[in-house]
Amino acid sequence: MAAKTLTIDGKQLSAEEGATVLQAAAEAGVKIPTLCHLEGLHDIGACRLCLVEVAGGPKLLPACTTLITEGMEVTTASERLKNYRRLTLELLFAERNHVCAVCVANGHCELQTLAGQQGLDHVRYDYCFPPWEVDATHRLFGMDHDRCILCQRCVRVCWDIEGAGTKHVSGRGGKAKIISDLDDDWGDSETCTACGKCVQACPTGALYHRGSTVGEMVRDRSKLEFLVNAREKKLWSV
Amino acid sequence: MSQRIVIDPVTRIEGHAKISIFVDDFGQVSGAEFHVVEFRGFEKFCEGRPYSEMPGITSRICGICPVSHLLASAKAGDAIMAVRIPPAADKLRRLMNLGQIVQSHALSFFHLSAPDFLLGWEAPPATRNVFGLIQSNADLARAGIRLRQFGQEIIAVLGGRKIHPSWAVPGGVRSALSAAGRETIRAWLPEAHATARVALDLFKQVLTTHERETQLYGNFPSLFMGLVAADGGWEHHGGKLRFTDSSGSIIADQVDPQDYRTVIGESVQPSSYLKSPYYLPLGCPDGIYRVGPLARLNLCSHMGVPLADAELKHFKSLGHGAVTSSFLYHYARLIEILAALEFIERALDDADLAGTDLRADAGINSLHGVGASEAPRGTLFHDYTVDRNGLLQKVNLIVATGQNNLAMNRTVAQIARHFIAGTKITEPMLNRIEHGIRCYDPCLSCSTHAAGRMALHVRLLAPDGTLVHEVVRD
Numbered sequence: 001m002a003a004k005t006l007t008i009d010g011k012q013l014s015a016e017e018g019a020t021v022l023q024a025a026a027e028a029g030v031k032i033p034t035l036c037h038l039e040g041l042h043d044i045g046a047c048r049l050c051l052v053e054v055a056g057g058p059k060l061l062p063a064c065t066t067l068i069t070e071g072m073e074v075t076t077a078s079e080r081l082k083n084y085r086r087l088t089l090e091l092l093f094a095e096r097n098h099v100c101a102v103c104v105a106n107g108h109c110e111l112q113t114l115a116g117q118q119g120l121d122h123v124r125y126d127y128c129f130p131p132w133e134v135d136a137t138h139r140l141f142g143m144d145h146d147r148c149i150l151c152q153r154c155v156r157v158c159w160d161i162e163g164a165g166t167k168h169v170s171g172r173g174g175k176a177k178i179i180s181d182l183d184d185d186w187g188d189s190e191t192c193t194a195c196g197k198c199v200q201a202c203p204t205g206a207l208y209h210r211g212s213t214v215g216e217m218v219r220d221r222s223k224l225e226f227l228v229n230a231r232e233k234k235l236w237s238v
Numbered sequence: 239m240s241q242r243i244v245i246d247p248v249t250r251i252e253g254h255a256k257i258s259i260f261v262d263d264f265g266q267v268s269g270a271e272f273h274v275v276e277f278r279g280f281e282k283f284c285e286g287r288p289y290s291e292m293p294g295i296t297s298r299i300c301g302i303c304p305v306s307h308l309l310a311s312a313k314a315g316d317a318i319m320a321v322r323i324p325p326a327a328d329k330l331r332r333l334m335n336l337g338q339i340v341q342s343h344a345l346s347f348f349h350l351s352a353p354d355f356l357l358g359w360e361a362p363p364a365t366r367n368v369f370g371l372i373q374s375n376a377d378l379a380r381a382g383i384r385l386r387q388f389g390q391e392i393i394a395v396l397g398g399r400k401i402h403p404s405w406a407v408p409g410g411v412r413s414a415l416s417a418a419g420r421e422t423i424r425a426w427l428p429e430a431h432a433t434a435r436v437a438l439d440l441f442k443q444v445l446t447t448h449e450r451e452t453q454l455y456g457n458f459p460s461l462f463m464g465l466v467a468a469d470g471g472w473e474h475h476g477g478k479l480r481f482t483d484s485s486g487s488i489i490a491d492q493v494d495p496q497d498y499r500t501v502i503g504e505s506v507q508p509s510s511y512l513k514s515p516y517y518l519p520l521g522c523p524d525g526i527y528r529v530g531p532l533a534r535l536n537l538c539s540h541m542g543v544p545l546a547d548a549e550l551k552h553f554k555s556l557g558h559g560a561v562t563s564s565f566l567y568h569y570a571r572l573i574e575i576l577a578a579l580e581f582i583e584r585a586l587d588d589a590d591l592a593g594t595d596l597r598a599d600a601g602i603n604s605l606h607g608v609g610a611s612e613a614p615r616g617t618l619f620h621d622y623t624v625d626r627n628g629l630l631q632k633v634n635l636i637v638a639t640g641q642n643n644l645a646m647n648r649t650v651a652q653i654a655r656h657f658i659a660g661t662k663i664t665e666p667m668l669n670r671i672e673h674g675i676r677c678y679d680p681c682l683s684c685s686t687h688a689a690g691r692m693a694l695h696v697r698l699l700a701p702d703g704t705l706v707h708e709v710v711r712d
């Protein structure tokens with residue numbers, strides 16, 4: 001495949017055609033904040049945290065789904081972008097009910113960590129306090145919609161890696177919600193294999209092992225990466 | 239830093255302790271009410287949450303005794319799982335509770351109460367506090383501060399450095415006590431013992447010159463309630479409930495905390511949000527009972543450790559039947575510190591403490607569970623009802639300050655009756671009311687202002703409700 005040359009934050013670099021801006025940046029050692037992106041899953045540009053500026057156009061583009069082009073000039077950390085990132089994070093917090101101090105993911109949460117990195121110390125919007133419930137019907141796992149950021153990592157891992165196809169999104173806007181099968185109780189799902197990949201993939205405290213207490217949900221992403229690697233490199237002959 | 243963006247579920251109400259004193263047509267004090275504004279939305283807030291989150295959530299109810307809520311909540315969780323937790327976990331939890339008793343009692347005695355009886359009731363409020371104590375009796379003040387540090391050290395060694403540990407969990411605890419941690423605790427013991435000794439001798443001295451206070455600060459018959467061991471000995475975390483009356487006779491014994499509703503009723507005082515529990519068979523207000531150090535020592539037949547047992551004998555000699563003066567809460571607190579130190583010492587030599595099985599695992603085996611533990615201020619109940627998935631349907635918490643509320647009212651009335659000057663609230667009266675309340679060490683933010691002085695708002699009311707006199711002290 002042909003290589004393309006571009007600049008990211010003034011750094012000249014080349015990357016393979018077909019690579020995303022996010023991949024090219026990573027190779028060049030430029031860190032772009034992400035939330036919905038997870039190594040091994042296809043990207044959907046859901047969270048808008050990875051937005052970057054590309055010279056020649058007014059639009060902000062998600063680095064995870066934008067392919068590189070020849071001569072592209074990318075900016076990843078302008079004041080404007082920082083403002084947007086903060087805003088996006090603030091809206092995520094305001095939209096649902098996050099109480100980090102008592103959350104199973106406290107200290108191991110990607111949303112929380114990002115908020116810290118972006119210097120978010122307060123939220124300028126009114127909290128919505130939506131009345132979400134906890135689905136604790138599954139034998140092994142729980143789902144607390146209060147903490148879901150709709151990144152759909154769980155959906156993608158469930159379809160792409162496990163192939164069970166249990167998780168879906170229902171509803172739109174503020175009512176959008178991760179469901180199991182046809183909005184059944186998770187515990188009644190006929191497709192769920194109880195593999196737990198969604199729990200490992202979730203960036204927040206939304207999905208957790210039942211019985212977890214404050215700060216106990218530490219995810220092990222290496223298992224997912226291992227599976228993807230094994231499949232791509234055909235380590236198993238099935 | 240991200241802590242700052244959360245909405246804290248509990249808004250602690252800072253401010254003034256509000257007190258109403260009622261006078262009759264002849265200008266005599268007929269009663270008093272200590273209004274406690276407590277945030278009741280908390281119990282509602284928890285509904286729908288998984289029970290396993292409760293130790294973490296409830297230890298945030300209150301910054302004053304998080305450990306007590308943590309332990310009671312974990313115990314309620316044990317009951318829902320219907321497990322008997324591993325011995326090491328139980329002993330570690332007990333160790334943490336002992337640490338909590340030491341630190342909380344040390345704060346109450348040295349920082350908050352001692353300045354009153356060592357510097358004198360008439361000392362100006364600006365110096366009648368721990369800073370004044372440091373000036374007049376630096377060694378004692380420093381020793382008290384160190385004793386409190388020791389208690390906090392135990393909590394930190396077990397639960398980690400965070401202020402609100404979520405270390406105890408349904409089924410057990412999350413981490414063991416390291417060998418290094420054990421030695422850290424052990425190294426503190428000689429100094430802690432010495433401080434407890436000094437404080438005990440000092441307080442016995444105070445008693446000889448404070449007969450009037452002993453007579454007037456909440457001295458009245460009432461029931462007493464708390465946990466006792468199976469053999470009737472002092473208990474702080476396990477055991478069953480016992481009630482005695484003011485003659486010292488046992489009127490209910492070995493009641494399983496799971497069945498507390500058979501002995502405890504709750505009335506809501508219209509004027510405050512605090513629920514006032516009472517001994518059910520006697521009704522309200524006859525069933526008024528006190529909890530906490532004074533109650534625990536009245537209830538138990540022995541402490542179970544030699545030094546504290548010797549003190550208990552002396553303590554019991556101060557009452558006819560039960561010891562009924564709330565001024566002696568202070569003495570009881572010191573004896574409990576001593577007992578805690580002896581039990582901590584004993585625990586450190588217990589081989590079980592090093593066990594590696596720390597957490598039982600089980601599903602939802604009971605839809606209802608009660609956790610009871612002796613908080614420094616008195617028996618704490620966490621009562622949870624869950625659905626079959628472990629989500630909370632109903633939460634009922636009974637805290638020590640609520641249980642002592644009726645007794646605090648009586649104490650205030652008793653003191654007011656003696657120190658009122660005509661229809662005026664005077665400064666000496668205010669100081670004494672403040673101390674009367676302090677005997678109970680109520681868990682209110684207003685009672686633990688940094689400088690150790692209570693912000694008070696006292697009103698004197700005529701029978702028709704008209705305001706006779708009002709004093710606000712910041």
Ligand code: SF4
Nearest residue numbers: 098100103109204205
């Ligand atoms: S999911 Fe993350 S951000 Fe939300 S409450 Fe939990 S720790 Fe905080």
Ligand code: SF4
Nearest residue numbers: 148149151152154202
């Ligand atoms: S449950 Fe977790 S992984 Fe799934 S959409 Fe919500 S935050 Fe993302």
Ligand code: FES
Nearest residue numbers: 036045047048064
């Ligand atoms: S990581 Fe690119 S949009 Fe979420």
